[in-house]
Amino acid sequence: MRRRIERFQLLLKLAERKRKEADRLLGESQQRVEQAEKGLEQLKAYQLEYQQQFTDAGRGGLTCAQLQTYQAFIGKVSGAGRQQQEALLQSRAQLEQVEAYWRKTQAHYRAMQKLLEKAQKDKRLLDEKRLQQQLDERSQHTPASFI
Secondary structure (H helix, E strand, O other): OHHHHHHHHHHHHHHHHHHHHHHHHHHHHHHHHHHHHHHHHHHHHHHHHHHHHHHHHHHHOOOHHHHHHHHHHHHHHHHHHHHHHHHHHHHHHHHHHHHHHHHHHHHHHHHHHHHHHHHHHHHHHHHHHHHHHHHHHHHHHOOOOOO
16 A cells, blocks of 8 residues: 555656646746737838838828838838738737646546545545554453453
8 A cells, every 4th residue: 555655756746847847838838928919019010110110201202212211111011010910829829738737737636636635535544444453453452350
């Protein structure tokens, strides 16, 4: 019975390591999603700001070269926004996978805890039963002093 408990304790330690690793991976993945979202928002804000500058400059008149420069830069910012959007989608997909792994490790850890607790309870009940048997045997072999 003791070896069974020791094996469950070892399995619980291994499950705890996996659980902690899953916690770390989940935190990193959530952070990547947050960073991708912030990056996308910053690019969108920058694109709006630059388009506003383009509009303001256009009211005052632009040369053909200036118009091309503005349009090329807005195109680059738009391309960067699409790339950032793709990175965000990938980060979210990865987060979903990490969340599934995290849930799996949490469930495994809880299962190992329950198995260990059951083994400890079974051992305690067996020890109590043995003790009661010993007490019963001793009481049968002890002569009655009150007779």
